[in-house]
Amino acid sequence: MIMVEQLTRRFGAVAALDGFDLVVPPGTVHGLLGANGAGKTTAIRVLTTLLRPSSGHARVAGHDVARHPERVRARIGLVGQHAAVDEELDGRQNLEMFGRLHHLGTRPARARATELLERFDLPDKPVRQYSGGMRRRLDLAAGLIISPAVLFLDEPTTGLDPRARTEVWSAIRRLVANGTTVLLTTQYLDEADQLADHITVIAAGRTLATGTTDALKRRLGDDHLDVVIRDPLCLTDAAHLLAAFGPVRINKDQRQITLPVRDRVAALTGAARALQDNGIDAADIALRQPTLDEVFLHLTAGSEERTPA
Amino acid sequence: MTTAYWMASDSWTLTRRTLLHWRNQPAQLLLGLLFPVMILLMFGYLFGGAIAIPGGGDYHEYLLPGVFTLTMAFGIETTYTAVATDATRGVTDRFRTMPIAAGAVVTGRSIADMLNAAVGLLVLLACGLAMGWRWHNGFASALAAVGLLLLLRFALLWLGMWLALAAGRPETLMALQILVWPLAFLSSVFTPPSTMPGWLGAIADGNPLSATAGATRALFGNPGADQPVWLAVAWPLALLAVFVPLAVHRYRRLT
Numbered sequence: 001m002i003m004v005e006q007l008t009r010r011f012g013a014v015a016a017l018d019g020f021d022l023v024v025p026p027g028t029v030h031g032l033l034g035a036n037g038a039g040k041t042t043a044i045r046v047l048t049t050l051l052r053p054s055s056g057h058a059r060v061a062g063h064d065v066a067r068h069p070e071r072v073r074a075r076i077g078l079v080g081q082h083a084a085v086d087e088e089l090d091g092r093q094n095l096e097m098f099g100r101l102h103h104l105g106t107r108p109a110r111a112r113a114t115e116l117l118e119r120f121d122l123p124d125k126p127v128r129q130y131s132g133g134m135r136r137r138l139d140l141a142a143g144l145i146i147s148p149a150v151l152f153l154d155e156p157t158t159g160l161d162p163r164a165r166t167e168v169w170s171a172i173r174r175l176v177a178n179g180t181t182v183l184l185t186t187q188y189l190d191e192a193d194q195l196a197d198h199i200t201v202i203a204a205g206r207t208l209a210t211g212t213t214d215a216l217k218r219r220l221g222d223d224h225l226d227v228v229i230r231d232p233l234c235l236t237d238a239a240h241l242l243a244a245f246g247p248v249r250i251n252k253d254q255r256q257i258t259l260p261v262r263d264r265v266a267a268l269t270g271a272a273r274a275l276q277d278n279g280i281d282a283a284d285i286a287l288r289q290p291t292l293d294e295v296f297l298h299l300t301a302g303s304e305e306r307t308p309a
Numbered sequence: 310m311t312t313a314y315w316m317a318s319d320s321w322t323l324t325r326r327t328l329l330h331w332r333n334q335p336a337q338l339l340l341g342l343l344f345p346v347m348i349l350l351m352f353g354y355l356f357g358g359a360i361a362i363p364g365g366g367d368y369h370e371y372l373l374p375g376v377f378t379l380t381m382a383f384g385i386e387t388t389y390t391a392v393a394t395d396a397t398r399g400v401t402d403r404f405r406t407m408p409i410a411a412g413a414v415v416t417g418r419s420i421a422d423m424l425n426a427a428v429g430l431l432v433l434l435a436c437g438l439a440m441g442w443r444w445h446n447g448f449a450s451a452l453a454a455v456g457l458l459l460l461l462r463f464a465l466l467w468l469g470m471w472l473a474l475a476a477g478r479p480e481t482l483m484a485l486q487i488l489v490w491p492l493a494f495l496s497s498v499f500t501p502p503s504t505m506p507g508w509l510g511a512i513a514d515g516n517p518l519s520a521t522a523g524a525t526r527a528l529f530g531n532p533g534a535d536q537p538v539w540l541a542v543a544w545p546l547a548l549l550a551v552f553v554p555l556a557v558h559r560y561r562r563l564t
Contacts, residue, residue: 084399
């Protein structure tokens with residue numbers, strides 16, 4: 001559904017995309033994971049015909065984005081980083097307007113607006129009175145006016161509080177259940193993990209790694225165990241004990257010890273017991289997925305190892 | 310269906326969007342309409358008594374075409390705000406990823422803004438008539454004057470669109486609002502340039518607003534018509550020749 005080959009987009013001397021590759025089969029949800037400035041938004045903008053590529057090829061829904069942008073536009077929906085809706089209209093007026101502009105015709109546009117308001121649980125009041133989560137859901141609904149072949153979601157939950165985030169996630173999951181192909185960008189591994197079946201990691205405009213979420217998560221490194229020690233004097237002793245479960249990193253200021261673990265439950269219970277047996281008081285013990293920084297460290301370290309000196 | 314059909318249909322949908330804004334926020338529309346009326350009353354009754362027109366004539370008769378012209382110039386803020394807000398909110402991007410007929414977005418904007426200008430002008434004409442201002446050269450000439458005023462608004466609309474797409478943020482509206490004042494006052498809108506220091510008067514004479522103010526004074530038969538009418542056609546056409554291509558170009562390659 002999306003085929004990208006050696007895509008490059010330069011802004012003056014800066015290459016925001018620098019030989020980017022991507023393949024998204026129909027009916028799948030693909031997560032594009034990368035830090036700020038990695039080229040995620042540029043990739044979305046090229047694929048949605050907002051920017052012309054400097055070189056390389058990109059096909060979306062069977063059409064080349066540079067040669068037939070108007071054909072691509074008839075098949076896609078975009079939900080950008082800001083809620084791109086008209087604040088001075090109400091929810092229904094927004095959806096009706098977008099429906100008419102998608103050339104549905106007046107009456108079908110009205111029916112579609114009603115349907116989408118209901119589906120996304122949106123009240124019929126001025127958008128300026130909407131909460132952040134409602135705005136995003138309206139934005140999503142606007143991206144779905146035509147049941148697009150491909151839906152682009154550019155950081156759909158950035159800036160939302162946890163509750164609104166969950167609301168948006170479940171709205172996205174319902175879409176996916178309908179078989180829409182989705183490309184979503186995110187800075188958060190857990191978001192990609194929650195929503196996508198495939199992940200591509202992008203850094204400096206280039207594809208760093210790609211694969212199914214599970215396979216990639218294994219490659220991206222193990223889960224991390226964070227242990228916070230109450231008494232700073234015990235920090236070194238605790239680190240010695242925990243080193244039995246994996247290579248430890250110590251953060252003195254936060255009295256925190258971090259280590260990657262493979263067998264999550266065994267490591268968690270083992271670490272807790274070892275500390276308790278030695279009379280060391282832990283303020284907090286938590287398992288978490290690696291952060292994006294840790295993923296990049298891991299991926300770049302991995303590629304250096306593979307490169308012969 | 311045909312391209313022409315969708316062009317008309319999409320333009321109407323986008324014009325209708327602004328009409329819905331007015332219906333949803335009538336207070337905003339009303340304020341926009343009343344602001345020039347306030348200026349008219351201020352200059353007509355507060356300052357007006359102290360201003361004498363060289364060669365004689367009633368100041369109200371001189372003032373009205375000036376305020377009509379000024380109102381057309383202030384309209385640029387309406388255009389700027391609407392276009393800049395859409396660009397920053399991502400609404401423009403959403404439009405650009407939709408199969409909307411080419412040019413419908415700017416056409417819809419133009420129609421809505423011209424409607425706004427026409428309504429604003431009607432309100433001011435009514436106020437002027439109530440204040441004792443009259444046209445003296447017949448209805449056809451008066452209509453031509455109104456045409457020239459709308460032509461100026463139309464030209465400035467494109468300047469506004471280009472500025473908004475180039476400078477982009479609704480916050481820079483403040484800068485525009487401040488700049489519009491000296492640019493508007495440095496013209497024959499409120500006072501004849503012949504009463505200004507020589508070099509300043511020369512600049513004021515060259516202001517496109519003076520061209521429209523002077524021409525409409527001539528057509529309405531009001532005092533102070535100091536410029537040939539053709540200038541009030543030439544200036545807007547020159548502005549259009551420059552800013553239509555610039556605005557269209559900006560819209561296409563907006564990043």
